[in-house]
Each structure stands twice: as C-alpha cells, then as structure tokens.
Amino acid sequence: MAGVLEGVQSPKDFRHFSLSQLEALAQELRQTILATTAKTGGHVGASLGAVELILALHYVYDTPTDRLVFDIGHQAYAHKLLSGRQEGFPTIRQLNGLSGFLKRHESEFDVWEAGHAGTSLSGAVGMAVARDLQRASYDVAAVIGDGALTAGMAWEALNQLGHLKTRMVIVVNDNSMSIAPNVGALSRYLTDLRTAPGYLRMKQDIEGILESLPVLGGPLRRAGERIKDVLHHAVLPGNVFEELGFKYFGPIDGHDLGSLVPVLRSAREYDGPVILHVITQKGRGYRPAEERPVQFHGPGPFEIESGKMIKKAGPPTYSQVFSQTLVELAAERSDIVAITAAMPDGTKLDYFQTRFPDRYFDVGIAEQHAATFAAGLAVAGLRPVFAVYSTFLQRAYDQLIHDVCHQNLPVLFAVDRAGLVGGDGATHQGVYDLAFLRTVPNIEIVMGKDERELKELIRMAVERPGPVAVRYPRGAGRGLPLEEAGEPIPWGKAEWIHQGRDLTIIALGPMVYHALEVREKLATLGFDVGVVNARFVKPLDEQMLEAVAQSTGAVMTLEEHALAGGFGSAVAEWANTRGITTPIRLEGLPDVFIDHGPTDYYLDLYGLSVEALSRKAEEWLGRRTPASGR
Numbered sequence: 261m262a263g264v265l266e267g268v269q270s271p272k273d274f275r276h277f278s279l280s281q282l283e284a285l286a287q288e289l290r291q292t293i294l295a296t297t298a299k300t301g302g303h304v305g306a307s308l309g310a311v312e313l314i315l316a317l318h319y320v321y322d323t324p325t326d327r328l329v330f331d332i333g334h335q336a337y338a339h340k341l342l343s344g345r346q347e348g349f350p351t352i353r354q355l356n357g358l359s360g361f362l363k364r365h366e367s368e369f370d371v372w373e374a375g376h377a378g379t380s381l382s383g384a385v386g387m388a389v390a391r392d393l394q395r396a397s398y399d400v401a402a403v404i405g406d407g408a409l410t411a412g413m414a415w416e417a418l419n420q421l422g423h424l425k426t427r428m429v430i431v432v433n434d435n436s437m438s439i440a441p442n443v444g445a446l447s448r449y450l451t452d453l454r455t456a457p458g459y460l461r462m463k464q465d466i467e468g469i470l471e472s473l474p475v476l477g478g479p480l481r482r483a484g485e486r487i488k489d490v491l492h493h494a495v496l497p498g499n500v501f502e503e504l505g506f507k508y509f510g511p512i513d514g515h516d517l518g519s520l521v522p523v524l525r526s527a528r529e530y531d532g533p534v535i536l537h538v539i540t541q542k543g544r545g546y547r548p549a550e551e552r553p554v555q556f557h558g559p560g561p562f563e564i565e566s567g568k569m570i571k572k573a574g575p576p577t578y579s580q581v582f583s584q585t586l587v588e589l590a591a592e593r594s595d596i597v598a599i600t601a602a603m604p605d606g607t608k609l610d611y612f613q614t615r616f617p618d619r620y621f622d623v624g625i626a627e628q629h630a631a632t633f634a635a636g637l638a639v640a641g642l643r644p645v646f647a648v649y650s651t652f653l654q655r656a657y658d659q660l661i662h663d664v665c666h667q668n669l670p671v672l673f674a675v676d677r678a679g680l681v682g683g684d685g686a687t688h689q690g691v692y693d694l695a696f697l698r699t700v701p702n703i704e705i706v707m708g709k710d711e712r713e714l715k716e717l718i719r720m721a722v723e724r725p726g727p728v729a730v731r732y733p734r735g736a737g738r739g740l741p742l743e744e745a746g747e748p749i750p751w752g753k754a755e756w757i758h759q760g761r762d763l764t765i766i767a768l769g770p771m772v773y774h775a776l777e778v779r780e781k782l783a784t785l786g787f788d789v790g791v792v793n794a795r796f797v798k799p800l801d802e803q804m805l806e807a808v809a810q811s812t813g814a815v816m817t818l819e820e821h822a823l824a825g826g827f828g829s830a831v832a833e834w835a836n837t838r839g840i841t842t843p844i845r846l847e848g849l850p851d852v853f854i855d856h857g858p859t860d861y862y863l864d865l866y867g868l869s870v871e872a873l874s875r876k877a878e879e880w881l882g883r884r885t886p887a888s889g890r
C-alpha cells in the first residue's frame with residue numbers, strides 16, 4: 261500500500277493536508293519509526309510519543325524559516341522523517357549514518373544541536389532575542405519534555421524570558437516520564453495541572469468573561485486591565501507559569517491533531533512568551549513501549565511482534581558490578597547514600613533503590629544540584645555516592661570544584677560510561693573527564709582494568725577521606741568471577757604486570773588488556789614489551805613511574821580518553837618536571853568530537869586497536885635500537 265509519507269520530502273508537502281490525511285501520516289510515521297528502531301535500536305518511546313506534536317508543529321509553523329528547537333533531540337525522529345531524511349533513516353545511529361540526535365549539518369531544519377537535557381530554552385531565547393534585535397520576523401518554538409524541565413538551566417531561561425516578554429512558544433511535552441518516571445515537586449505540579457479537571461474549563465470561562473468586559477480607552481483601559489489581572493489571579497488557582505509572565509495554554513491532548521493544530525495556531529499568534537502544556541504518552545501506539553516505557557526509552561534492537569529485546573546474554577556490565585558492590589557496602593555501612601540525576605536504570609542504582617529506598621535519591625536531570633546536594637550530605641556526616649555518566653558530570657563542574665573539592669568532602673563520584681559510548685555519539689562520549697578532573701585539587705581519580713578491580717576500588721574509595729572519582733566504561737565486563745577476591749590493591753599503586761626492556765606500555769582501564777595483546781604480538785617480532793596497569797591517574801604512582809622509566813627503552817601511555825589533558829598528559833607532565841629522558845609517546849583520542857558508531861571502529865581509526873597499536877609500536881621501535889638486541 262503506497263503511503264503518503266513517501267511523497268513528503270519537506271513540511272511544505274503536507275501543509276495543505278486535511279485532518280484525516282494528517283492522521284494517516286501520523287500512523288505511517290509511527291510505523292516507520294518502529295520498523296527502523298526495531299533493527300537499529302534508538303529512542304523509541306520518546307519518538308513515538310511526539311509524532312502528532314511534531315507533525316502539528318511543522319503544519320502550523322513555517323519551518324525551516326521559523327525555528328523549531330528540540331530539547332535533547334532524542335524525540336525528533338518524526339522531525340527527521342518529515343524534513344527530507346526518509347532515505348537515510350534506516351542508518352540512524354549507525355556509523356556514517358544519521359545521528360540519533362539533531363545535527364545542523366544534517367539538515368537546515370535542525371537549527372539546534374543537543375544531546376544533553378535542558379538547553380533548548382536558553383538556545384531558543386537566544387534566537388528569539390536575536391530575531392528582535394535584527395528586526396526579523398520568524399517565529400521560535402521550543403519543545404521540552406517534563407523531564408528536561410527539571411534541569412536548572414531551563415528555569416534560568418524561563419526567568420529571563422518571563423522578564424523580557426519576548427515572543428516565543430515553549431511546548432512542554434509532558435508524558436510524566438523522564439527515562440524513569442519523573443520525580444520531584446515540579447513533576448507533581450505538572451500532574452496537578454494535568455489532572456485538575458475544572459482548571460481548564462474554569463480558566464476558559466473566566467477569561468471569556470474578562471474578554472467580554474467593555475473595551476475602554478486611555479487610563480481607563482489600563483485600570484480595566486489591572487482589574488482583569490486582579491480578578492484573574494483572585495479567581496483562578498495560581499499557575500506558576502502565568503505568575504512568571506507566560507501565557508499558559510493547556511493542558512491539551514498531544515495525540516489529538518484536531519486540538520493540537522488550532523491551539524498551536526493561537527499560541528503562535530500570541531505576542532509574548534507562551535507555555536503550551538501538551539500531554540503525551542511515551543511509546544504511544546506500540547503496546548510494549550506503552551507498557552514498558554523505561555525499557556523502551558533507548559533500547560537496542562527488538563522484535564516488533566513480541567517487544568522482546570534481541571540481546572545476547574553476556575557478563576554483568578560495569579554499572580551492575582558498581583551497583584552490586586555499593587549495595588554490599590551499604591549493608592555494612594549505614595552512612596552510605598546513593599544519588600542519581602534521573603538515571604536509575606542506566607547507572608543501575610535502581611537495584612540500590614530496591615534495597616535501600618530511604619538512602620536513594622533521584623534528583624531529576626539536575627547534575628549540578630546532585631553534586632552540591634552530595635556535598636551537603638557529606639558535610640553532615642554521610643558518605644554520598646553520585647553515580648553519573650562521564651558526559652553528564654560535565655554539567656556539574658563548578659559544583660564539583662567549588663562545593664565538593666574545595667571543601668575536601670568525601671563524595672564518591674562513580675563515573676560511568678567513561679570512554680567511547682557508541683550510538684549516542686559526540687554529545688555523549690565520556691572522553692573529557694580526566695582532563696577536567698585532573699586539574700582540581702583534592703580529588704583522587706582511579707580506574708581499574710576490569711570489573712574485579714572496579715569492585716575493589718569502589719570498596720576502597722568509600723573509605724577515603726576526600727573526594728574520589730572512580731571511572732568505568734560502558735558495557736559488559738570481562739566476565740571475571742567476582743566472588744573470588746582479586747589481589748588487594750594498595751591505594752595509590754599501579755600494577756607492574758610485565759617488565760619490558762624495549763618498551764613499556766602504561767595503560768589505563770580496560771586498555772590494559774589491549775596492551776597485553778600488543779605485548780604478545782610484538783614478542784613474536786622479537787621485542788620485549790612491558791605492561792603497567794596504571795589504575796591511579798591522580799595521584800600518579802610516581803615511584804613506579806620512576807622505576808619503569810629507568811628499566812625500559814621507551815614508554816607508551818594508552819587510554820580511551822582525549823589526549824589533551826588525559827592520563828598520558830599527566831605522565832608527560834610528571835616526566836618533564838622530573839627531567840626523565842626516556843622517550844614517551846602518548847596514545848589516546850584526538851582533539852575532535854567523535855561521532856556515533858561502534859567503539860571498535862573508532863579505536864581502530866584513532867590507532868588504539870591492538871593491530872594499530874602494534875603497528876605503531878613496531879614502527880616506533882624499529883627506528884630505535886632495540887635494547888633487547890633483537
């Protein structure tokens with residue numbers, strides 16, 4: 261059956277559609293999103309839930325002249341399909357394919373790039389203000405979820421916009437879900453607005469009465485306006501948004517195109533800032549996603565019929581090992597508390613929550629608050645553990661420096677997804693944290709080579725007197741038995757696994773296993789290569805570094821992190837300060853934003869696969885005289 265979607269290359273192609281044609285288009289969008297994401301994985305739930313909303317926005321607004329700004333961009337698959345990217349859509353999140361978020365170079369319809377939550381309103385206010393200064397006439401609309409609205413930044417933008425009174429529409433896409441069910445007083449407030457049955461009717465009735473008051477001129481008119489205001493506030497229950505200077509429309513059913521289109525038109529015409537509160541359902545139209553919204557927030561490939569995930573069983577992930585370890589520790593110590601910023605599932609703190617619900621805090625998408633909240637808990641004698649992806653810790657940088665490290669408080673940052681992350685791409689790579697953490701006094705930074713060391717390092721980190729960052733990567737561990745304790749780790753000590761006369765690779769994290777393979781490969785060529793498991797980025801194990809430098813012909817540092825400011829950079833700084841003359845070569849990631857695609861692909865591209873490293877080491881050593889007398 262030939263559909264209508266195929267003929268839509270741009271919103272122009274459906275702006276003349278009837279309501280029933282639009283509804284048919286919505287169904288096709290849904291089917292296409294489902295058929296593709298079942299193969300590729302992706303942000304299924306949010307995108308299915310925003311289909312009608314996106315359709316209505318492009319129907320009402322003159323995009324791309326009008327600016328449509330999406331928060332995060334994970335809900336915008338329908339937007340991609342309606343703006344000339346149907347052909348590329350099956351490649352979403354794949355290497356060299358479409359991004360899972362919005363990209364300005366991908367389309368002129370993508371006016372704003374994101375990946376992190378809560379930036380849309382600030383970006384959109386900037387565009388609206390620029391428009392006014394430049395005397396342009398385009399419209400600006402931002403779409404932000406109820407989850408993203410828990411980000412402090414979003415309120416900073418509301419604060420400015422409510423003051424400026426600039427013409428702009430903010431669509432609050434309220435599905436009462438963040439990744440997990442949304443939490444907090446704001447979420448409860450939105451629910452109240454949504455469920456207060458009489459609110460909308462009463463609002464309309466009262467506004468109708470007020471509108472019908474006689475039109476007066478001059479000072480009388482101004483007095484009349486004031487009376488209307490007073491009446492309005494006296495009779496209607498307070499609405500935070502209206503108090504802040506916005507016109508509030510809603511709540512309206514975000515799946516009913518028949519109401520969405522006219523309300524959006526009115527909102528667009530309003531000469532001032534508008535909040536349009538739209539109620540949607542995550543996963544709408546696909547039963548498994550409606551019933552299991554957390555699982556369908558960002559699944560891998562799945563079977564459409566059954567909604568079953570197509571996942572190979574593997575060893576426990578690093579996040580699981582972290583959470584299990586924390587639960588064990590929390591059973592021993594009542595002062596341990598756990599914090600997540602809206603990522604209970606990703607960080608696996610949901611497991612901690614089931615065991616210690618009173619000692620678990622989901623603060624919403626509020627990394628900044630989470631860090632300072634942890635500082636407060638620590639000042640008062642608790643042992644807070646903030647589990648946060650490396651990429652999202654970026655947002656809490658000042659709080660980490662100013663509130664945690666400056667006060668030298670024993671906060672444990674469990675830095676998850678440290679390293680390359682795959683399909684989420686550039687905005688989510690966890691490859692900067694060493695650089696931004698390393699400069700901060702007082703914090704200790706560690707990373708084990710595998711999940712067994714992770715377990716041990718977490719156990720030790722909660723005993724430290726000051727702040728510690730324990731990093732670990734995305735995905736499964738090596739499947740090591742965790743019941744058997746590994747070698748105890750002396751705090752601050754690297755592990756010198758093999759000595760090597762020609763070269764010693766000092767590697768961080770799971771890269772140690774790459775180094776071991778490189779050692780074997782080079783042994784077949786007659787080189788004697790040593791391997792050190794660095795473990796401590798800060799403080800460095802200087803004693804061991806010194807001994808290594810004296811015993812080997814050359815040193816290679818190895819990390820899955822940006823070279824600039826990373827572990828190797830720390831070693832080079834140390835060597836330079838100490839006047840070490842052993843040649844040092846740093847291997848890590850270059851100074852570019854790394855797009856979506858398999859981690860292995862990028863490791864190879866940037867010379868960090870076993871093959872590439874072996875090649876480079878061989879070439880490097882080949883130009884030197886082998887100390888082992890090959």
Ligand SMILES: Cc1ncc(C[n+]2csc(CCOP(=O)(O)OP(=O)(O)O)c2C)c(N)n1
Pocket residue numbers: 306332334335375376377404405406407408409433435437438439542601602603625627652655
């Ligand atoms: C700063 C930041 N922290 C965490 C995340 C991870 N994250 C991605 S989507 C999401 C939930 C967003 O909820 P909402 O805005 O309501 O959109 P929905 O998915 O419900 O449509 C979270 C927490 C993020 N993208 N950015």
